[in-house]
Amino acid sequence: MALGKNYDGQDCSLARTLELVGERWTMLVVRDALYGVRRYGDFLAHLDIPRAVLSQRLATLVEAGVLERRRYQDSPPRDEYVPTAMGRELWLPLLALGQWGERHLSRRGARRVFSHVDCGGRIDATASCTGCGAAHLPPERIEVRPGPGLADDRSDPVSVALREPHRLLEPLP
Amino acid sequence: MALGKNYDGQDCSLARTLELVGERWTMLVVRDALYGVRRYGDFLAHLDIPRAVLSQRLATLVEAGVLERRRYQDSPPRDEYVPTAMGRELWLPLLALGQWGERHLSRRGARRVFSHVDCGGRIDATASCTGCGAAHLPPERIEVRPGPGLADDRSDPVSVALREPHRLLEPLP
DNA sequence: CATCCTAGTTCATTCACTGAACCGTGGTAG
């Protein structure tokens, strides 16, 4: 989103949600985190986001409890950003938005296909498996694959790694 | 959202969706449209949105096919903005976002409660009825009521009308 | 005729986004 990030008069959970994740780039950062992107440089290269904006978004998401900043190496000191339980629950709205776009804004086929790791069935917009009927699946049980509509013209490590099937939340690349 | 509304390198249906509905205010406009708000002045009063931004957002949504602009009176000429089928399908992602905020960002209770008009059961984040089990319900089958966490300090016609139970998409106020 | 209502547009100001440059820490190579 953008300027003046608060919707003051709106006593509404949607408005409160958008104050946090509705800013420009934020949902794409969370999506990447759910795909398994964890390092600053990978977000940067995959999203083509200005460094200052990425820093600010990561700080906001950490402060809000959507991501956790975690030391994964001491020398040199390196931190990674990992979705918390709260962040993992954003999977459902992000999926619903993506599926809506797939249905209404895409002329080519699906760019990415989600399937249930336990049965291989396709996932619908409510995170349910159209194969076995399991409802409201968490990201841990989902695999992403490139779909027929995906243009594979990007060469950053994340884009390359996502050309193979990949389970959500598993570290990339 | 904000500046430079396109996510050029992102070959992703979520990014395409956000280019359209991810701008600042846009999702709140769609939410209001699903609640039944139809007139420029009602959006304006309920959202406290700058007039120029509202005009621009309505035009974008009409052009994209999310809303339809419809003449409802000839003298004086007056148009209303009504969700198309494409717009009505945004119900699911908007609900999922709102429910996420309700769970994670709200200290008071729910601000609004959604229920199934056919059985009175509560609606979950996947638009399914927890009472009768009906899945993926469309907005036509949903009723909104004020929840315990709603502060009723606003006096615009839409806020006042929404203090009563109201079926989604039914014209307000 | 004067006033009001609705639905806008215009405009100066403010403020976030952008992209490029710079910085600091800690390896690593010679």
Add this chain to the structure above:
DNA sequence: CTACCACGGTTCAGTGAATGAACTAGGATG
């Protein structure tokens, strides 16, 4: 010991969208 590089940022000038107030236009209303 010095140079250089990788990573993860911060800083900064320029741009452009959001903001809010003022203004406009068409038509009803008194």
